[in-house]
Amino acid sequence: MCFTSQFWQLTVAGLAIGSLYALIALGYTLVYGVLQLINFAHSEVFMAGGFGGLFLVRELVGDTAPGGAAAVLITTAGILGGALAGAGTAFVLERTAYRPLRRRGAPRLAYLISAIGASLFLYNLAGKEFGRLAIPMPDIYTSGTVFHIFGARVTTNQLVIAGAALVMLIALDRLVAKTRLGQGIRAVAQDAETASLMGVDINKVITLTFIIGGLLGGAAGFLYGLVFNVQYTMGFIPGVKAFTAAVLGGIGNVRGAVLGGLVLGLVENYGVACASSAYRDIIAFMILVLVLLVRPSGILGERLGRSA
């Protein structure tokens, strides 16, 4: 096979990028859980996180790479900054593009169009405000090989991404499974009407769901910016891929989104080794179409409102 020679190297890279997809995919899946809608503007939440983290980090980093404990702190700050920017964007998004329609009971098509409008608005506004050229993240640390596993190099960037993603994924899983808010989200996902009769404040749960999705997506935006660049159009491709991951795992299913993200990251990397990196983005679309044809409910199934 074409990928066997670098199998472990590709696996490491695939898992790293896959955990980013997983973080973004959760945003789609959570919102889908409570609203049964694809939040087309989620890619802009991701983009906002990239810019938020970038500008914060740029303030904190001086002319030289700080290194050491300072680097850890600044990276954490960047992740938090990205997460906050993402959450803020998601909150505004819900308030302006979704809630007015919900109050009126608009048909589904209206939500999709309004979300696309929001996406168009946000990324072009970002282009206007922050320039349309790609901006590199300042050097917080020098990314190099940290250690080898099965002969594959594991870089600092990959460790940071995977580590941060893991922490957030565990936190989210606990949140959905254990807290009152998680209970509310699951209740709304299963049956919004009954949940509201049982005293769940649906509007609040929806807002908070958007915010949680925004936190994860925004953090992912910053992490993505660490490796690639930050640009106003950066959300689109990872957004579609993360959506693919969500569908692949079973949309609405929290653990499915994580699994879908990792699988997609791996398949994409193996696929690139077989074809050409020019077709990297096509692979995800092909997978999406295949999944929808063969098993539209995804690997783990659409268990709305279940954390497992």
Next chain:
Amino acid sequence: MSAQPVASTAATPNDLVLDVRDITLRFGGLTSLDKVSLTHTRGEVLSVIGPNGAGKTSLFNCLTGVYFPQEGEVRFYPEAGVERSVLGRKPYAVNRLGIARTFQNIRLFNALTALENVKIGIESRQKTGPIGAMLHMPWNRREERESDAEAFRLLEFVGLTKRANEVSSSLPYGDQRRLEIARALGTRPQLLLLDEPAAGTNPAEKRQLEVLIRAIAETGISVLLIEHDMKLVMSVATNVVVLNFGQVIASGTPKEIQRDPSVVEAYLGSGDEADSAAVPRKAAKKAPAKQPPATRTED
């Protein structure tokens, strides 16, 4: 019951329109239909009754391609000597075989006029494609005229001529019921499935419905009727099948059914207040003849 359609006089055991054999439908661990069999003679009005949750609507959905039962067979005879299997076909394909249906919770095309609603049914049998329609070919215009004429005829048949150009969502409830029947008749079915057509209608509308069902049967169309309202069933049905807990517990003429102790048991023994209206005639008189329209979410 004296005014039975002529078609049923010729009925022999071989002249079936529908033959349901041992269908079993399960949802997970729940068995919704358990080896249900029934035969429907061409031209007769067969009524399926049973308490709430007995599996009546599930049966309907199996017959119309919405659910696929795990076991059993459903054979449909569009005309004598022609046999078609119903199971495994999609809803529109089942309709094309000649089985039309209405819905328990009325499902009209709300933004279209009454006339247009009926035309949708009629036109599903026409041939004009998009190109013919765009070019306004002569045969397309002819089909359009035929469709209009047929739709008006059907609206007249169900008594809605005056409302032809009204938006269907603005019609009164009983009219919507009859419009749905007209739309189903537009597809020229041999078998018409009516899912609780009397639910939510007032007594006057019920009488109109009774007349309408008889008139449909007289045109030679077989009618399979799910109904809660015993009075209606007893007056229009040729034969009755009783379902309870997904099983057929009795079948026969309305008179036989009324006397059947297991049927009385099923209704009275269930202790379900809401179903008291569905008790055979004598019992029904004691209970207020109020129809529970609350079952509209079942579909």
Next chain:
Amino acid sequence: MSNPTLERGETPGPGSRLPWHRNEDYRRMFSLLMVGLVVALMTGPSGNRDHPTDGFTGSWFHPRVLLFLGAAAAIGVLMTLYDRSKGAGRRNPLQPVIAPITAVRDRMTSQPLLRYSVYAAILVFAVLYPMTLTPFWQRVLVDQIGVYVLLALGLNIVVGLAGLLDLGYIAFFAIGAYTTAYFTGKLPVAPPFTLNPFEVVPIAILATLVAGVLLGGPTLRLRGDYLAIVTLGFGEIVRILAVNGDAFFGTNVTNGPRGAVGIPHPSIHAFGINYDWTLKSLPYYYLLLVLVVGLLIAFNRLENSRVGRAWTAIREDEVAAAASGVPTVKYKLMAFAIGASTSGFAGVLYASKVGFISPDNFLLLFSLLVVTMVIFGGMGSLPGVVLGAAVLQWMPQVLRGKVPPEDRYIYFGALLILMMIFRPQGLLPSRRRSRELKLSEEGLGGADSLGATPGTTS
């Protein structure tokens, strides 16, 4: 039908005692002020990568912000006064403007004479007026408006009539354009025979039809919102293939990002007519006018035929449509294919008019732009869609020099949201559509075919 309506928001009556910040008037004032800030930002100076806050400071810490806030506050006060004067019955403040237009339209339906004279007047205007324009505006009329009117008319079939959201619509435009480039011999791979762009039309229509069926066939069976994302992906695949097609398994097929140059103009040499289109825009304009009028007639007939009615039925209640014998997937596919081939047709015209195509002509943005036109004009309404495309393509040209051209998409995005909130039926709504939207808000019917769940329908 699973409607994402979770709660029909609380609408407290006017005199009800609520904390001030929950009072409708204050909430509206707050929203208006926020909108004022956003508009100030949208119209303000741009920032860049080194000065990311310039845009914000330049619009919010600058006297001009007061203008926007003042305007927002004034509108808020006026609206409140308007409500008070009308009492509890809040009506659409635009009603006085809209009412006469709808009145004319109603009369047009009942009086054929009036209808045809209005059509004739519009046609005469459309024939004569462009002659008075400068070459620049004539070019805008063809390259920008004419081509996009065609695109919007095609997408209207998909979105407006069948209720399917196609976000990769421009891909079919690309397929049409590249087919033209190929058969006129302007791609690196030589065609078996070279053709005049007119002769390419049937081939391009066929090619896009096939592409539409191939894409739609599998996906149209799925839940409607999946279609949106799959078409989005398809649009990108086509573009990426075009960009990377200069090294497609070692051969240069599409000439990559440089695109195809020198695509010839169409010409007619038949039935004793010999005519060559040239660089001049006006002849193209009349060609497009004939085509658009032809399509308007054809699509209007289509809408009022059994096919159009079947689409409406599917949009409203897919289950009931299937139960009435309508093969739903087949009809959706039909809409999808008709839309796709219209787009491909527009692609041929565009390629031969401009003479040059590259992957940059087929960005996702343009798909969204066409969607915006259809929504803005009025889904399912032919005059609305033409108007929507014309206005949205004309505006940026008027604002040229005043607003940076890249900024237009900010406005389009905002326009989409505003339309969905305040006027989902569009500028000149189709009667059926506005009825549906109204009913859907009352909890009846679907207004799109996105609500169906897999398994319940064919």
